[in-house]
Structures are given as structure tokens and as C-alpha cells.
Amino acid sequence: MDKEAINTAFLDYLSEHSESLRTNYLSRIQPFLDWLAPFELSTQSLNLNHFQGYIFHMQEQGSDRLSLNNTLSALRNLLYMFIKNGEANEQLAMEFYIKGIFKKPFPPLFSWQEMESMYEQFSTPGLSGQRNKAILGLLFYQALTVDEIINLEINHLDLNNKQVHIPQTHRGRARSLNLEQHQTPILEEYLHKTREKLLLLTDKESDKLFISMSEKQEGINITDNLRSTLRKRYPQISSYPQLRASTLLHWYHTFGLETMREMAGHYYITAITNT
Numbered sequence: 001m002d003k004e005a006i007n008t009a010f011l012d013y014l015s016e017h018s019e020s021l022r023t024n025y026l027s028r029i030q031p032f033l034d035w036l037a038p039f040e041l042s043t044q045s046l047n048l049n050h051f052q053g054y055i056f057h058m059q060e061q062g063s064d065r066l067s068l069n070n071t072l073s074a075l076r077n078l079l080y081m082f083i084k085n086g087e088a089n090e091q092l093a094m095e096f097y098i099k100g101i102f103k104k105p106f107p108p109l110f111s112w113q114e115m116e117s118m119y120e121q122f123s124t125p126g127l128s129g130q131r132n133k134a135i136l137g138l139l140f141y142q143a144l145t146v147d148e149i150i151n152l153e154i155n156h157l158d159l160n161n162k163q164v165h166i167p168q169t170h171r172g173r174a175r176s177l178n179l180e181q182h183q184t185p186i187l188e189e190y191l192h193k194t195r196e197k198l199l200l201l202t203d204k205e206s207d208k209l210f211i212s213m214s215e216k217q218e219g220i221n222i223t224d225n226l227r228s229t230l231r232k233r234y235p236q237i238s239s240y241p242q243l244r245a246s247t248l249l250h251w252y253h254t255f256g257l258e259t260m261r262e263m264a265g266h267y268y269i270t271a272i273t274n275t
Helices: 003-013 019-039 048-060 065-084 090-099 112-121 126-141 146-151 184-202 219-233 240-255 257-264
Strands: 163-166 175-178
Touching (some): 003 019, 003 065, 019 048, 019 065, 048 065, 065 090, 112 240, 126 146, 126 219, 126 240, 146 219, 175 257
Antiparallel strands (some): 163 175
């Protein structure tokens, strides 16, 4: 690999970002390129083991977690530049998304058929059960994160156009995603009936889309309640990131990497395990 050419291309790839970010990322890929040099690799022959190997090398050198995470951000962008320029395989980026870079076992992902089956079968009684069904659809079909679920407000749901608008966060871009046809009636029922009953029952005034049964409007209570219910009903579900990763993998196979990234709201390539 031509280090000088890579540096020039990388700075050009990051041209829309701040000078401090470009300088930081450029400085962080230099030791990686030096570490790779003895292997005499082409960009096309890079695989996840090379990135993992360098991170483990940094760990052995005593690098702290912050330095490791900052280096990972730089390496993910370097990888995506290679892919965008046709110099690396898209599948490698998916390995970053799904597996991450650290040796942390990731649970098996679900097929799209399994996801749809779980959603159709999911049914729990009461107002909280109706609310949880509405949330589950957004987790399954739109791959929203817990933070995005918690921060949704009623004006973000556009039932006329069958879309949900996700506001920008510090980790994700603002975006609008289409709702599934069979998902819309459930959200409509929740918005116009279930949510109103929850507000009356809890004596609350709120613009938040999802209302907690507790005295406080704490979104984390809502998602914790749903997580507990899901694990009892479907023991194979280990976490929300597992569900999100399953949906993103389906999007990748259906729409390709670039569209998947846009639908997921990623600024940069970021491991699913961290979202």
C-alpha cells in the first residue's frame, strides 16, 4: 500500500469535516499503516483480523480505552474510504458493524422471517402491552436505538404519509423512515387511544410519543419493561443491539451498504454493538 497516496486520499475523503478531526484521524492511521507495512498487503486483501491485530497490539502497548476508541473511529473511516473507492470489500464493513473490533461474542442474528414472526406473535394485555407492541415495531422495522425511541415526540410520527421522523442526536443523523403497512394501524391505535388513556391514568402532560406507567416520565422505564417482557417471551433475544443488527443486516442485503448507513443514521462507520 502506498502510504502517501492513502494519506492524501484520506484527507480528501474527510474534507467536509473539521480540520481538528482530519488531523486527529490522519495521525491515528499512521501507526496502523506502519504496523501493516511488513505484511506487504494490498487494500483488497485486508480483513477483520488485520484491524483486530492492530487493536490488540495497541492494548499490549498499554493504550487506554479512549485512545482505542478514537483509533477505531479513524480506522472505520479509513475502511469506508477504501470501500467507496472500490479498493475493499463491502462485506468487511459489515463485519465491523456486526462483530465490532474487540473479541466480544456477539449473539446470533435473526432472519427477517424470524423478526416478522416474533412481531406478529407478540401480544401482551393492557395499556403497557399495546404501547410495547408499537415500540417493538419501531425497533424491528426501523432499527431505532433506545435513545431514539425515548426521544420521539408525537409530531415525529406522520401517519398520513406513513413515516417516522427521527431527530438528529450526537450519534446519529436526522432521517425519515417509512412505516410498514401492517405497523401503521398499531401505531395509530396507540397514538389516538392508548396514549391518551396513559396520560389520563398517570395524570401527565407530555409531548413524548411513548408514555411510562410510572409517576415519572422516564423513558428508560419503558424500554426496560419491554426488554423484560421480550426475554420472557423470546429467550433467544439477548439485547436491543441484537435486534438492530438483525435489521441492518437485512437492509444491507436488500439495499446495499450506503443506503443501509443512511437508514441507520450513521455519521461514520460505527460498530452496532455500541448503538
